[in-house]
Amino acid sequence: MRVLGIETSCDDTAAAIYDGESGALTQLRETQADLHRRYGGVVPELAARDHLRTLLPLLDRLLGAPPVARPDAIAYTAGPGLAGALLVGASVGIGLARAWGVPALGVHHMEGHLLAPLLEFELAHKPPPRPPMLALLVSGGHTMLVDVAALGVYRILGQTLDDAAGEAFDKTAKLLGLGYPGGPAIAAAALAGRAGRFSFTRPMTRRAGLDFSFSGLKTQVRVCVERAGRLGKQDIADIALAFEQAVVDTLVIKCRRALRSSGRRQLAVSGGVAANRRLREHLRRATDELGVAMFAPRPELCTDNGAMIAYAGHLRLSLPAAAATAERFDVRPRWSLEEI
Ligand code: KG4
Ligand code: ZN
Numbered sequence: 001m002r003v004l005g006i007e008t009s010c011d012d013t014a015a016a017i018y019d020g021e022s023g024a025l026t027q028l029r030e031t032q033a034d035l036h037r038r039y040g041g042v043v044p045e046l047a048a049r050d051h052l053r054t055l056l057p058l059l060d061r062l063l064g065a066p067p068v069a070r071p072d073a074i075a076y077t078a079g080p081g082l083a084g085a086l087l088v089g090a091s092v093g094i095g096l097a098r099a100w101g102v103p104a105l106g107v108h109h110m111e112g113h114l115l116a117p118l119l120e121f122e123l124a125h126k127p128p129p130r131p132p133m134l135a136l137l138v139s140g141g142h143t144m145l146v147d148v149a150a151l152g153v154y155r156i157l158g159q160t161l162d163d164a165a166g167e168a169f170d171k172t173a174k175l176l177g178l179g180y181p182g183g184p185a186i187a188a189a190a191l192a193g194r195a196g197r198f199s200f201t202r203p204m205t206r207r208a209g210l211d212f213s214f215s216g217l218k219t220q221v222r223v224c225v226e227r228a229g230r231l232g233k234q235d236i237a238d239i240a241l242a243f244e245q246a247v248v249d250t251l252v253i254k255c256r257r258a259l260r261s262s263g264r265r266q267l268a269v270s271g272g273v274a275a276n277r278r279l280r281e282h283l284r285r286a287t288d289e290l291g292v293a294m295f296a297p298r299p300e301l302c303t304d305n306g307a308m309i310a311y312a313g314h315l316r317l318s319l320p321a322a323a324a325t326a327e328r329f330d331v332r333p334r335w336s337l338e339e340i
Contacts, residue, residue: 001317004063004071004096005310006055008089009081009109010140011035011042013054015062016306017071020314023122027307028062029300030054033181040174042140048084055092070100075313078106079332080141086331094329105313106330110271110337112308113137114146114154117268117295119311129295134264136255136283139271139304140166140181143212143251145258146337148268151315154337157258158210165247165273168214172221172243176236186240187276193241194234198224200246205253210261212254217246248279252286259292267294275299 001021007014016027032050036042063069076093079086090106097104114135118128131153135146143166144159163171166183173182178189200220203213221243228235259267267287273279274296287294301307 001073001314002069002071003310003314003317004074004093005107005306005308005313006059006074006076006089006093007109007112007304007306007309008051008055008085009077009079010085010304011047012304013051013058014304014306014309015055015059016310017062018119018307018310018314020318023125025123025307025310026062027305028058029305030058037180040180041170042082044082044084047082048088051085051088055088059092059096071102073097073103073105073313073317075105075107075309075316077109077112077309078330079109079335081109081333083331083333086333090329090331103317105316107309107312107316108335108337108340109309110137110139110142110144111152111154111340112312113139113270114148114268114337115312115315116270116297116301116305116308119307120295120297120301122311129266129268129293132264133266133268134255134258134262135268135270136251136274137271138165138251138269138273138279140164140170142271143214143273144337145210145254147262147264151319152340154340156336156338157262158212158254160212160214162213162215163218165212165214165251166271168218168247169273171218175218175222175225176231176239178236178240181272183273183276186244187278189237189240190244190278192234192237194238195241195245197238198242200242202246202250202253205250210254210258212250214247217243244276244278247273248276248282251279252282255283256286256290259287259290265292267292269294269296270302272303275302
């Protein structure tokens with residue numbers, strides 16, 4: 001089955017064709033980072049308008065010159081995300097599906113992220129790991145630990161009470177004058193940072209439980225910046241490193257705790273922040289110590305992409321009850337993974 005995946009939930013316009021039989025993947029993505037950079041974050045109206053401008057030409061390029069080899073199904077991100085942005089992908093996905101007479105399926109964006117580590121195996125023509133497993137999903141909008149009993153059977157063990165990890169990276173980068181998106185900018189600045197000059201807390205790690213809170217960390221950086229006065233390049237690098245270390249340590253501590261309490265032996269890590277090298281290295285070390293297998297997709301499959309949506313659609317359409325879920329026009333800006 002060839003599935004066209006369309007992703008427009010936030011600030012990337014992305015589409016991909018995934019062939020479930022051959023494992024072949026073709027994908028395209030256009031980021032809106034330049035558009036939102038001067039606001040230091042995503043402006044929802046601008047995002048929706050830009051998806052509208054970009055999506056059809058991008059699909060033209062992806063599908064090639066007519067006559068187009070139509071896909072067997074279309075998966076689009078139905079939520080969670082920005083309402084206007086989601087509507088663009090849903091309208092185009094459902095419109096094309098009706099015109100071509102193929103099923104359309106609304107996919108949960110976070111399920112797309114959750115399954116991206118498995119897609120990595122398929123692309124290497126290896127059998128993907130099977131649930132049960134634990135998943136750490138860390139993106140611009142979400143930070144959560146999810147118990148995956150089976151495909152579609154998700155239980156959120158912990159999540160952020162305020163800012164998501166990626167959001168904390170973005171806001172802290174703005175404070176440090178490092179630009180948008182903040183994650184890659186902080187990671188790059190931190191490379192020149194000197195360890196030990198600054199130290200921030202590892203929020204909510206002293207108390208029991210698996211929830212997160214990153215907004216206090218951003219406030220600590222703000223206070224530190226205000227105290228420091230005028231910041232030089234080295235100061236910024238030192239603060240960026242201390243911040244990155246605090247976020248990474250916090251995520252690793254909670255993953256260890258979740259692995260211990262759940263007894264799961266596999267950890268899937270995904271979402272934009274999973275592109276972070278320090279996080280990947282530290283999680284790898286921690287899971288090796290615990291004898292747990294860890295999988296994370298290549299960085300471009302961690303951040304928003306059409307491939308994960310096509311793949312999630314492919315897996316869902318392969319389930320026996322798939323027909324009932326197709327052909328409903330629906331976007332859900334707020335939508336829990338547990339409600340799929
Ligand atoms: O998954 P994603 O592309 O979009 C959402 O679903 O939110 O995640 C975007 C987030 C942004 O906050 C961005 O700053 C962060 O992922 N990010 C990173 C890195 N690359 C992207 N954070 C830390 N280190 C990175 N290398
Ligand atoms: Zn995402």
